[in-house]
Amino acid sequence: MPSNIVLVTGVSGELGGKLLARLGNNPDFERVIGVDTSPPPKRIIARMGNAEFVRADIRNPLIAKIISAAKVDTVVHASTTAHPPGPARRTPVKEMNVIGTMRLLAACQRSPLVRKLVVKSTAAVYGASARSPAVFTEDSPLMAVSPKGFASDAVEMEGYVRGLQRRRPDITVTVARFTSMIGPEVDTVTTRYFAMPVVPTVLGYDARMQLVHSSDALSVLELATVREKPGVFNVGGDGVLALSQAVRLAGRAELPLPMPALPSVSRLLRGANLVDFSRDQLKLLNFGRVVDTNLLKREFGYAPRWSTREAFEDYVQGRALRPVIDGRSLSALLRKVALPSTNEHVPSQ
Amino acid sequence: MVDRNPVSGSGPTSATSVRDARDEAQDGQSAQVIPLRSAERGGSQRRRHAAEAVEQYGGAAVVNLPGSADVPGQRVRVEPTLPGHEAGADEAVPEAVAKALDFVRGRLTGEYDIDEFGFDPELTETMLLPALRMLYDKWFRVEVHGAENLPIGGGGLVVCNHSGTIPLDALMTMVAVHDNHPKQRHLRLLGADLLFRLPFVGMLARKTGHTLACHPDAERLLRGGELVGVFPEGYKGIGKPFSARYKLQRFGRGGFISAALRTGVPIIPCAIVGAEEIYPKLGDIKPLARLLGLPYFPVTPFFPLLGPLGAVPLPTKWHIEFGEPVRTDLEDGDAWDDPMRVLSLTDRVRESMQQLLYERLAQRGGVFGN
Known part of the structure; x- marks a missing residue:
């Protein structure tokens, strides 16, 4: 039986809002309800078709009433923020992530009509350390870097999801673990990080980065809602960029800092309202994280359209980031200096 | 870039043939070897000389010209020092320098690939x-x-x-x-x-x-x-x-x-x-190893006695x-x-x-x- 009445959480976010708009314009659904504590942006509301917005807090017991009263059969939980883009107070975010998920899943368990659950999770659940394998598969153990970070919320949340699966085996559960999301329109910690003219990095480390374009993330969530795709899937673009390579591609200036200096720099950046450099994030800058996406391609049946590099270049172009250090002109200059004699022969077209 | 070819000076017919050959070459895999061979077949002393000069540096100093950027998916590389014949072949870019410049360019612009393990x-x-x-x-x-x-x-x-x-x-x-x-x-x-x-x-x-x-x-x-x-x-x-x-x-x-x-x-x-x-390891200073978080702190005949010199x-x-x-x-x-x-x-x-x-x-x- 295909999905009929869908509830989407976290629609005030970029991804949740766009998902609401996509599902709202899909004639197969009878009703599409978006919930969040604040309404989606105006441009989303204008495009959201049949979808409706209900201002509700998933931490509030009211959510159970909405699910049962609207006869919701499919729940898309897209409100978890693994890495809030900017400085956010820890307590409300944690409450939203953990308590909100608990409430929502409790409501799903209670309502007999709910048959499908789609959860947006993060690849940060695998952690990042010198002891981690280079590439994580879906069955790698989940261990958050620090017990207090946002990644640990995601680990906890996935624990609740597994609990629900055990108690209600009839519900189809899809968990999508996204790598760092990037794109011209989304606001994530990654997009804010590379928007800074001078990018602090960890001296002596060059992390491997795997990115997922926001449009691919959106398609995966949509597919999971429309079709029956039970399981846990890593979602990330093909290919890997080194952090230093990405810094050059974006034309940023790299500022390598010794490891002990980074926490104070991160506090400074936090204070300046620029980017939230949490402990998880620092570890990511140290070691990086790459996930295996074979399961996504084979079983889920979706091949990301953007590779890591294309996604990153799209972000650089879409944001119209002006290079601080222009590698192209620098190397042209170097060529001119090193080979003064040959330049006169090269056509100046 | 064709006008820069030393061969083109020898007559309009050969220039066209070179141009045709080069177009063909651009469609195919090998970029600039074919036009040179065709030039050699032309027979003139001058051309043969040019071909030799280029063959000498063939495949060496190859650089992308801005004009070649409109051929997507295929790296057409053109000898930048083709005029070497008149200007003197010694002005050609040495292989090592050109390679080094290409490498530096790649590093500065981030144009290189690594695999999922980070192998570069x-x-x-x-x-x-x-x-x-x-x-x-x-x-x-x-x-x-x-x-x-x-x-x-x-x-x-x-x-x-x-x-x-x-x-x-x-x-x-x-x-x-x-x-x-x-x-x-x-x-x-x-x-x-x-x-x-x-x-x-x-x-x-x-x-x-x-x-x-x-x-x-x-x-x-x-x-x-x-x-x-x-x-x-x-x-x-x-x-x-x-x-x-x-x-x-x-x-x-x-x-x-x-x-x-x-x-x-x-x-x-x-x-x-x-x-x-x-490094003949004679002893192990365990407390120092623990302090530094290393599995062992070796003592060899020269280390740490001679300091850094002992590390040779x-x-x-x-x-x-x-x-x-x-x-x-x-x-x-x-x-x-x-x-x-x-x-x-x-x-x-x-x-x-x-x-x-x-x-x-x-x-x-x-x-x-x-």
């Missing part, structure tokens, strides 16, 4: 291998035996003895495999987590294609058809006292053998002779021997799940390595020569 083949081949090669050729004068035992293609597990206090043996084996393999394959080593925790060292290890010694990574590399190198003795091997030299220590839990069994790749035993004597390895003569491959694809599908068979295969590999070591030791003339 361009950087490895351009910067790191040449540096290691100096140590390999001049300092240790490494001699390689049995390189034909390395698989030409597909996965393979090279199992080596570990010694020398500092894992120079791993780096030298990497150079040995790359330089002696007909296809110049890269040996992907599996290292301890300490390696990846250290700044710079860990970064370079990733960039040269090495990864953490763990089951998922080993299997992933082997399944991907890579040549993987392991040092199953680990710290027990590399940090053993000088008195225990060339005695193979206990192999870990044999995880590498089960990885090879699972993927059905051959196991190539490898004996490294000469690395034991580069002794110039021993090295031999690296690759033994007969042990096939694992003949075992049945679930042999990796049978601990008895995994352990007996581990012992077999270990014995053949010890054998190789003793044979090579008996043959070598002295520690520092021959």
